[in-house]
Amino acid sequence: MTDAAATPDETYSYLGPAGTFTEAALKQVPEAAGKAWRSVNNVGEALADVTSGRSIAAMIAIENSIEGGVSATQDALATVPGLRIVSEVLVPVNFVLVARPGTRLDEVRVVNAHPVAYAQSRGWLERNLPAHGHIPSSSNVQAAAALLEAGSPADAAVAPPGIVDHYDVEVLARDLGDNPNAVTRFVLVSRSRALPEPTGADKTSLIVELPSDEPGALLAMLEQFSTRGVNLSLLESRPIGDALGRYRFVVDLDGHVSDERVADALLGLRRTSPKVIFLGSYPRADQQEIEYHAKYDDEIFIEARDWLRGLLSGEPD
Numbered sequence: 352m353t354d355a356a357a358t359p360d361e362t363y364s365y366l367g368p369a370g371t372f373t374e375a376a377l378k379q380v381p382e383a384a385g386k387a388w389r390s391v392n393n394v395g396e397a398l399a400d401v402t403s404g405r406s407i408a409a410m411i412a413i414e415n416s417i418e419g420g421v422s423a424t425q426d427a428l429a430t431v432p433g434l435r436i437v438s439e440v441l442v443p444v445n446f447v448l449v450a451r452p453g454t455r456l457d458e459v460r461v462v463n464a465h466p467v468a469y470a471q472s473r474g475w476l477e478r479n480l481p482a483h484g485h486i487p488s489s490s491n492v493q494a495a496a497a498l499l500e501a502g503s504p505a506d507a508a509v510a511p512p513g514i515v516d517h518y519d520v521e522v523l524a525r526d527l528g529d530n531p532n533a534v535t536r537f538v539l540v541s542r543s544r545a546l547p548e549p550t551g552a553d554k555t556s557l558i559v560e561l562p563s564d565e566p567g568a569l570l571a572m573l574e575q576f577s578t579r580g581v582n583l584s585l586l587e588s589r590p591i592g593d594a595l596g597r598y599r600f601v602v603d604l605d606g607h608v609s610d611e612r613v614a615d616a617l618l619g620l621r622r623t624s625p626k627v628i629f630l631g632s633y634p635r636a637d638q639q640e641i642e643y644h645a646k647y648d649d650e651i652f653i654e655a656r657d658w659l660r661g662l663l664s665g666e667p668d
């Protein structure tokens with residue numbers, strides 16, 4: 352599928368090499384089928400492909416059910432301008448421990464693993480290899496590929512189960528993940544300004560900075576959502592990085608920016624926060640219809656606006 356001669360509007364970047372969960376996520380995107388796929392080494396490179404116009408879109412991991420938000424992704428989306436999330440994909444993740452053929456489990460001293468995969472397998476590794484050392488890898492597949500490089504300091508790697516189809520490694524143990532139902536959420540990021548159509552089962556992603564040293568600023572932000580009946584599915588803080596104690600908030604909410612209650616909450620945020628980054632409104636991967644109280648229906652907001660317009664223009668009651 353990789354084609355060096357492909358034009359940018361036919362190229363999708365993903366964290367590789369082939370066999371990663373990120374590649375499995377891209378396989379779920381119908382528009383990417385039959386296009387050129389470019390394997391990259393990290394989230395920054397994937398997003399740089401999109402901003403430079405080298406690729407039309409990039410698939411990146413954003414949240415894991417065990418580890419929470421992928422901080423490299425959250426920080427990149429907060430600082431790289433001009434990006435929009437256009438869709439999301441869920442991939443169940445589980446891991447195997449692999450080694451060069453002939454290695455025994457009791458010979459393993461050092462383990463290669465992507466930090467998010469390591470965090471999900473820590474319980475198993477601590478129980479079965481209590482004295483192991485950990486070398487961070489750029490991806491799950493790279494962790495296993497590096498074992499086969501000359502002079503590799505590692506004896507084993509945490510990798511996706513399909514790794515044996517791509518590399519000459521042997522499985523020493525299966526089901527390493529501490530939770531068998533672990534899921535990673537991926538997002539497809541592009542430069543497109545065109546909003547995906549509302550479906551009634553949508554999600555909106557934002558990054559919000561709060562006024563510094565203002566008591567209750569976080570509560571004031573949350574009130575923008577609660578007073579419009581908008582449910583949040585993710586709220587995480589990440590350091591802004593310019594001074595100790597300064598944080599930005601990563602927010603996912605139920606609904607589309609074209610829903611009146613969501614649009615109204617965004618207007619409130621824009622008035623009260625020094626910085627609001629709109630990352631996109633897009634269909635939820637689980638297609639679960641958003642439920643909210645009837646008092647937050649579009650018509651209620653429209654009626655209230657029309658009433659005010661009438662007052663201002665002197666229309667009779």
Ligand SMILES: O=C(O)C(=O)C[C@]1(C(=O)O)C=C[C@@H](O)C=C1
Pocket residue numbers: 366370371372373374412415421444465467468489490491492511535
């Ligand atoms: O796509 C892969 O296989 C990766 O190595 C990346 C990644 C991630 O960044 O979260 C993807 C899914 C797993 O949760 C662990 C690692």
